[in-house]
Amino acid sequence: MKKILTLIFCFFTCVFGAQEIKLIKGQAIFLELEKNNFIELKNQNKTIPTFNHPKNKNKILAIFALPYKNPPKSTKLIAIYKNKQQEFIINALEGNYKSEKIQVAKNKIFPPKNVQERIKKELQEANAIYTSYTPKALYDGTFTIPLTSFITSDFGKARVFNNQVASYHSGTDFRAASGTPIYAANSGIVKIAKNRYYSGNSVVIDHGFGIYSQYYHLSKINVKKGQKVKKGKLIGLSGATGRVSGPHLHFGIFAAQKQVDPLDFVKKFNALFNEI
Template identity: 65%
Template sequence: MRIFILFFLIFFAFADERIGLIRGQSLFLELDKKDLIEVKTKDKKLSFFTHPKNKDKIVALFTLPYKNPPKITQITAVYKDRSEIFMIDSLEGDYKSEKLQVEPKKLFPPKSVQSRIEQELKEANAVYSSVTREVLFDGVFKIPMDSFITSAFGKARVFNEKVASYHSGTDFRAAVGTPVRASNSGVVRIAKERYYAGNSVVIDHGYGIYSQYYHLSHIKVKIGQKVKKGDVIGLSGATGRVSGPHLHFGIFAAKNQVDPLDFIAKFNRLFQ
């Protein structure tokens, strides 16, 4: 028992910092650039880019999944002659719940569309598993429209009193046909109609950061097209699995779906 306690104290004595992070949220670690070899967790390397306001530092991006996050994650920044260790504690957060009514076929799709749903998931996973190792974003991120938020990220959802899930983005009130603008500059990786998300646009901003715009009535961009921050990429609508017209806005970063407003707030602070 004494040996275990001694090991525990020694292990955490070498941790440079202990950080609490809510599941579904993002962390931007600012580290010295000189002699840095890699930034990693136990099972993967983290993407990093040069700090936008300090060329002597880098920013490493880490995110926690909303579902079943690890209780503790060790992040190690490996330098030529030393290492810096950060222990990330997973916190629950104060997520709410809501009930929604949608078309029954969107909850229990007929067999005729199962292969389509699987193919769309495969296509999306192929996009999100790749990392463009260059900066495509241009400064801070912006909210894609100036409107009232009708449903926040992370809400536990019960559809038609039967199917439980969680809300993977932020919904904005928007009448059909309202312009939707790119949150930042990048390259369009998805631009098509999908079974659940309806007319969808996904933009790659580099270093594993993607923004998502779902349920559009009209798509104004094509796959591979370069867009600038503020460009109109589509019009809001009510396509896919919805209970009414709105814009679903999401951020996928560092291999996880995250709270887009939390991500934007933390990302934008890098430029202050």
């Protein structure tokens, strides 16, 4: 009888319930965990990084994101403490993503052989950046949206280029005449500042803790790779470089090693600073 009571006690101290969370594919969530006696957060055999809550000294945060393409239907995360465990079950939702047709230059759909090696190298460079992790905050408080103009294309739209190639939109497009000033959404370190085949003149900023902001199709770049920038600094001018149908700003956010809805991410991130 004593053994049975011990086992029952152990079960309730080691497993601290399971919280089910619904998350739309292509979106991120901030998990708030108790700081006291916390050891690690696991996704199977992978440890998910955590960092201090910006407003609550008793909490730590972890970012979890679902990919837009083929997200797992359900993901179990386990927060491990000295005397208990807490489970999070993330259930994927499809979301209400729309579709659009776009006409672009033919060579941006079927690139000639002489640029395919360039495209490959640019992808490898980006992947190396996004799979790295800066274990400290480079950001300065909340994020700002680089433009407040009309949104011409939302994140997640299914796209058909020239009635042939299907893709999806990995950011949010803002209407912007060529030459419109573009400012950094937050402080950080510039990781990419160059012309790329598909995204044109591009700037990517590392904000720490696996968070990156992206600014594509610029007509001019005003920063250099490795440069520290402050929130609100002029980083370039909008344009129509790369695979585009006209001038605009493509704004993106990459977090938790996933491309996520930038406006949704900024809204959730900024809400953390309003907590007591």
